Amino acid sequence: MNAVKEIETSAIMKILKEHLGIGEEYSVIIAVWQQEIGNNKVELCGYKSGTLFARAPATAYINDLNLRKKQIIKKINQYLGKNLIKNIKCEIK
Secondary structure, three states: OHHHHHHHHHHHHHHHHHHHOOOHHHHHHHHHHHHHHOOOOOEEEEEEOOEEEEEEOOHHHHHHHHHHHHHHHHHHHHHHOOOOOOEEEEEEO
């Protein structure tokens, strides 16, 4: 019975991930984001249509992100193996 539940759960999770766009690509994005940002102050909040959305506690973090935006986008796309990310938008928490 547990095996059936596990199969059902994994099938449901797969469908949800595909529907929400958080498959393996999003896992790669999160890993590269953490590596490139180097702190937990700028929080990755989501992804939609080629744009990453983030939040930061102060404008200084947003300014730093904006200065490095092209570099971060390039690095993420290199790891993904395609030009999926086009922009990063960040707002104050």
